[in-house]
Structures are given as C-alpha cells and as structure tokens.
Amino acid sequence: MNKLIVFVILLLHPTYIKTCREYYKQNLSLKRKLFTSGILHEYSDVMKFQECLRYCKKHHCLSFSTNTETGLCRLYSKIFNDATGAISQDGVAYYYQWSDTCLGWRQSCSPRPTGEYDIRRVSKQDEPQHVLCDMDIAGGGWAVFQNRFDGSVSFDHNSYSNTFGNFSGEFWLGLDMMKTMCYDQPCEARIELEDWQSVRKFAGYSNFHVGWWGQRYQLTISGYTGTAGDSMGDLNGMKFSTANADLDMSAGTNCAKLGQSGWWYNDCGLSNLNGPYTVDTGTEVDNAMTWWTFHGSYRPLKKSRMMFRAIYNN
Incomplete structure (x- = not known):
C-alpha cells in the first residue's frame, strides 16, 4: 500500500x-x-x-x-x-x-563552481556585467549583492548605486545592478547570517525586487521563510535612504545618520546589515550590523551574505 x-x-x-x-x-x-x-x-x-x-x-x-x-x-x-x-x-x-543570470550558469551543461561570472542582459548592445555567483547554498545560482565578514570595507557611503569593495573580500554589488538583473523576471532573495558565537541562520524571501533610480530603489520584498526571523518584511515598499537623502518613514530621525549606513529604512526598522562592523559584547548597539529577530535584540552580527536568484517558470 x-x-x-x-x-x-x-x-x-x-x-x-x-x-x-x-x-x-x-x-x-x-x-x-x-x-x-x-x-x-x-x-x-x-x-x-x-x-x-x-x-x-x-x-x-x-x-x-x-x-x-x-x-x-x-x-x-x-x-x-x-x-x-x-x-x-x-x-x-x-x-x-x-547567460542572463547566475542561475543560468548554474543550470548549464558543465559544472559551475562558486566564483565570478559575466552576466549579459537584454540585448547585444549591453556590456556584460561581472558578478559573484554562489553555486553552493540552497541549490546555487545566487548573485551575491552584499558580503561582510571582517569589517575591512566601510559600508558608510552617500551613494550605493555602484559596486564598491571587491569580490574576493567584502563588497556591495550596487543598486543599479540589482535593479537590472531582476527588472524583467521574478527573483527571490536569501540572506545568510552568522553571529559572534558561530551560530548560523538564514532568511529567505520568495519575492524580491529593487526599483530604478527614479523610484529611489524602492524595495519589494515578501514571502519570508527561514530560521533568522523576518527583519525585512516591514521594509516592503521602502525607498533606499542615505545620510544625505533621508527617505525613511521616521518623522524625527534620519535613520541613515543614526545607523551610519544606507538602507531601506522604515521607522528605522528591525535590520541594518550595512551598519558599522562591531564586535558583539552581549549588549545592544544602535548603529551596528544587526538583524533584530536573530537574537531578539540589536546585537551585532559577525557575517552577512545577501543574495538574489532568478525564478524560472519554464
């Protein structure tokens, strides 16, 4: 039976x-x-x-x-x-x-390890875009758009449109690239986190999209699953704020100045993975690389790896 x-x-x-x-x-x-x-x-x-x-x-x-x-x-x-x-x-x-996405490379007929790949988008006139593809986590095919693990790169910038850092170390891919790679197809996101006690957790989102510059890189994010808790669900619809472009929903606070980083702040919110790299001493820190639902408090994290992946319907 x-x-x-x-x-x-x-x-x-x-x-x-x-x-x-x-x-x-x-x-x-x-x-x-x-x-x-x-x-x-x-x-x-x-x-x-x-x-x-x-x-x-x-x-x-x-x-x-x-x-x-x-x-x-x-x-x-x-x-x-x-x-x-x-x-x-x-x-x-x-x-x-x-190959139009990291997942396209992953699903090719030859083994594709984690590493740097060229992504070509839209038309023959477009120059290939160089990205870091994670081929190991949860089936692979992820484009890494933020990677932090040692504090060697400052994430306190006035502009996050372009890439800074380098793919062999800490880096930010750039909002323009993030928008381009998901503008004509659905994407999902996965965020890998680790604290200073080597505890690892993740947050997944089945719907992820970043708007163009004229929309101030407005974030679409929903469909949480994972172990880290949902510290970005409240950021759905938020515009990307920096210290010199206060677009958050807080009436009396410039959240980017307070958090010392650019982020999709709501009323400052539950997460700030671009915040200052800080060692965890067991106490809360207002301006650090944090994900509130990881500990139920604003304690600094040691590692953050943010990624998105195309969703193929065929």
Whole structure:
C-alpha cells in the first residue's frame, strides 16, 4: 500500500529539470547533438537577433549564433574560445556568449563552481556585467549583492548605486545592478547570517525586487521563510535612504545618520546589515550590523551574505 502511495505521488508530482543536461537526455535526437556538436537547438526561420537571444535565455544555453539573412539560429551547450570559431563553423553574422543570470550558469551543461561570472542582459548592445555567483547554498545560482565578514570595507557611503569593495573580500554589488538583473523576471532573495558565537541562520524571501533610480530603489520584498526571523518584511515598499537623502518613514530621525549606513529604512526598522562592523559584547548597539529577530535584540552580527536568484517558470 505504501509503495502504491509513493508511486501515485511521483506520478502526479511535476518533474523539475534542474540542468540542461538532464533536459536534453530525455530526447534522443537532442542528446546526440548535445554530446557531439554541442548544439542544443536549431531554428531555421529566426529573422531577428532578439528572438534568437530569447530562445537562448529560455533554454539556458551558454552561447548562441544567429544569421539574420538566412534566419539560422543555433543554441550551444559550450563556450567557444573566441567568436571566430563559431562564425567560421556556421557562417553566422553574430555570435555571443550568453547567460542572463547566475542561475543560468548554474543550470548549464558543465559544472559551475562558486566564483565570478559575466552576466549579459537584454540585448547585444549591453556590456556584460561581472558578478559573484554562489553555486553552493540552497541549490546555487545566487548573485551575491552584499558580503561582510571582517569589517575591512566601510559600508558608510552617500551613494550605493555602484559596486564598491571587491569580490574576493567584502563588497556591495550596487543598486543599479540589482535593479537590472531582476527588472524583467521574478527573483527571490536569501540572506545568510552568522553571529559572534558561530551560530548560523538564514532568511529567505520568495519575492524580491529593487526599483530604478527614479523610484529611489524602492524595495519589494515578501514571502519570508527561514530560521533568522523576518527583519525585512516591514521594509516592503521602502525607498533606499542615505545620510544625505533621508527617505525613511521616521518623522524625527534620519535613520541613515543614526545607523551610519544606507538602507531601506522604515521607522528605522528591525535590520541594518550595512551598519558599522562591531564586535558583539552581549549588549545592544544602535548603529551596528544587526538583524533584530536573530537574537531578539540589536546585537551585532559577525557575517552577512545577501543574495538574489532568478525564478524560472519554464
């Protein structure tokens, strides 16, 4: 009886394809292409560059070539050493190495370790964006947008639009990049935290988005799950405040000045992961790197790693 129940559950549960290798192994003709020529798909009547690019995004290919005169669009499971290899092979007009997200790299047909990757967005005119992708935590495919662990980089800035720090140490990815990478697709967020007693907890959010500059990088965040408690749910809809741009909801306090950092402050709120790096002495600190629900108080944390990941619906 138990075996029958398990069989029915497996039958009804939709199959989730984790990698393109698993996907193409289900189709013998595509499998032959995948492991011989490296071609995932061919489309013979694609007259627009953007359409071929869209197919590549859909199938998580690593590169694509397109000839808008003949309509030939090819998606590849490999990366060429240079563009001329693909052009001489296919006689194409354009060639691009492509992945639009860290998850796209993670779901590619080759193992992808945690490290730095180029993300290309939207169109052939866009320059690739360099990001740190975490491929290990909770299935991988996360773009890291904040990393703190030793206090070597100051997070007290008047502008957080651009990247500061470096990917081998502490850094902030930049609000412009965060907005760009999630503007046309749903994203989720995950925040890894550790205190000075080496206790680790996390907070996950199923809906995460940052608005553009004209919206003052307004935060959309909801759908909490995790062990650290929800210290950012009250920040949904908040604009990003800095000491010289007070956009918080507190009538009598400039929260960014008080917290000595830029953040999506509400009425100052329950979290400030960009706050000053401070050693925990067992007492509350008003202006430190804090997540109130971790301890139920404003005690400083030792490590913070904030990430977001695209949500693919196909």
